[in-house]
Amino acid sequence: MSDEHAILDSIEAFLRRDVIPYVHALEKSDTWPAEIVARMRDLGLFGAMIDPEYGGLGLPCATYAAIVERIAREWMSLTGIFNSHLIMAAAVQRHGTPAQKREFLPQFASGEIRGGLALTEPDCGTDLQAIRTTARRDGDHYVVNGTKTWISNGIHGSCFALLVKTDLDASPRHRGMSLLLAEKGPGFTVSRKLEKLGYKGIDSAELVFQDYRVPVDRLIGGVEGLGLKHALSGLELGRINVAARGVGVAQAALDQSVRYAQLRKTFGKPIAQHQAIALKLADMATRTEAARLLVGRAAEMYDRGVRCDMEAGMAKLFATEAALENATEAMRVHGGYGYSTEFPVERLYRDAPLLVIGEGTNELQRLIIARQLIERNPA
Numbered sequence: 001m002s003d004e005h006a007i008l009d010s011i012e013a014f015l016r017r018d019v020i021p022y023v024h025a026l027e028k029s030d031t032w033p034a035e036i037v038a039r040m041r042d043l044g045l046f047g048a049m050i051d052p053e054y055g056g057l058g059l060p061c062a063t064y065a066a067i068v069e070r071i072a073r074e075w076m077s078l079t080g081i082f083n084s085h086l087i088m089a090a091a092v093q094r095h096g097t098p099a100q101k102r103e104f105l106p107q108f109a110s111g112e113i114r115g116g117l118a119l120t121e122p123d124c125g126t127d128l129q130a131i132r133t134t135a136r137r138d139g140d141h142y143v144v145n146g147t148k149t150w151i152s153n154g155i156h157g158s159c160f161a162l163l164v165k166t167d168l169d170a171s172p173r174h175r176g177m178s179l180l181l182a183e184k185g186p187g188f189t190v191s192r193k194l195e196k197l198g199y200k201g202i203d204s205a206e207l208v209f210q211d212y213r214v215p216v217d218r219l220i221g222g223v224e225g226l227g228l229k230h231a232l233s234g235l236e237l238g239r240i241n242v243a244a245r246g247v248g249v250a251q252a253a254l255d256q257s258v259r260y261a262q263l264r265k266t267f268g269k270p271i272a273q274h275q276a277i278a279l280k281l282a283d284m285a286t287r288t289e290a291a292r293l294l295v296g297r298a299a300e301m302y303d304r305g306v307r308c309d310m311e312a313g314m315a316k317l318f319a320t321e322a323a324l325e326n327a328t329e330a331m332r333v334h335g336g337y338g339y340s341t342e343f344p345v346e347r348l349y350r351d352a353p354l355l356v357i358g359e360g361t362n363e364l365q366r367l368i369i370a371r372q373l374i375e376r377n378p379a
């Protein structure tokens with residue numbers, strides 16, 4: 001049996017035993033799933049893509065994407081708990097100093113320290129160069145002031161890759177941006193939990209920094225001015241992850257619909273035999289399969305170390321729109337029951353919209369794709 005199959009088998013067992021029986025209640029009560037997180041630690045998911053040298057599983061992106069898809073089919077929120085953590089870890093693994101890698105990666109891999117990425121602010125998300133959080137050098141510390149919002153794992157996580165301005169006058173603006181590893185401590189507070197339409201269970205929070213002091217050796221890579229570059233390089237992986245979540249949600253909506261369309265009868269036959277419903281099922285299945293292929297291609301390029309921002313953008317764009325469309329169609333297939341909180345399609349319908357917004361909106365993905373098209377095909 002290949003390593004990939006062995007890992008996917010253990011994920012399957014984990015989902016059946018520790019997740020599926022509990023999702024409905026945890027989701028409805030918006031409860032952070034402490035026991036599931038403990039099992040995810042045991043499975044090594046918090047170190048899934050961290051080098052074995054630092055205690056991680058060192059999985060290729062393609063295998064990781066298959067895991068994300070499978071888990072998102074059952075409960076998308078769980079994937080967010082380790083996805084953004086791994087993007088923070090990837091920033092350290094790719095760009096950190098040897099000392100930062102030695103100190104942090106083993107603790108990230110074991111899940112002893114968990115966290116995520118803190119980029120977005122109340123006034124800006126897409127236009128990251130407009131951030132206002134500042135880090136002023138004071139001896140061997142930076143003094144950070146500002147507010148970050150929508151930060152996944154903000155309450156239960158303890159360490160974040162924090163995007164700050166170290167030089168307010170830099171031109172272009174990104175040359176004044178840096179990424180710090182910020183661990184919770186005096187001056188770093190969670191001001192509130194943010195309530196959401198879906199994506200329940202995982203904590204989304206606003207973080208406030210008030211004269212928060214962070215040692216200068218927590219500047220990722222040790223050189224100021226590279227923060228945006230480092231943050232964006234992690235987003236390539238982030239986009240493949242979100243695309244894989246999209247495939248999982250699209251597949252879940254399809255699975256529910258294929259099952260229900262055979263059980264529900266109208267006018268003397270299962271609704272699957274009405275052409276209007278059959279056409280929906282065919283479109284849903286085709287979208288899901290196409291999305292999976294795009295994710296696979298982007299992941300394979302990522303694993304080869306080839307530039308894949310356009311391919312990751314295409315996968316993210318297509319797979320997340322597929323999730324949204326399939327969730328809507330699943331609701332139609334289920335008729336009135338699709339609107340019931342007792343059926344899972346209602347949850348898919350609330351979870352899917354986040355995918356078209358997070359990790360770079362789909363409008364932004366289109367701009368990235370178009371820019372790359374021109375760059376790769378000069379007239």
Ligand SMILES: Cc1cc2nc3c(=O)[nH]c(=O)nc-3n(C[C@H](O)[C@H](O)[C@H](O)COP(=O)(O)OP(=O)(O)OC[C@H]3O[C@@H](n4cnc5c(N)ncnc54)[C@H](O)[C@@H]3O)c2cc1C
Pocket residue numbers: 084116117118119120123124125126127149150151152153196199204354357358359360361362363364367
């Ligand atoms: C549940 C949830 C979890 C999140 N988790 C995190 C996290 O862990 N860490 C983090 O840092 N952030 C996180 N975010 C924030 C998320 O990344 C941002 O919401 C997203 O990047 C969009 O930014 P914005 O909300 O400021 O929208 P804006 O940037 O204000 O955009 C508003 C609209 O304008 C469009 N738009 C903006 N600029 C352009 C342009 N140039 N051309 C065309 N259209 C444009 C956008 O596509 C969008 O439709 C999360 C958000 C949510 C909802």
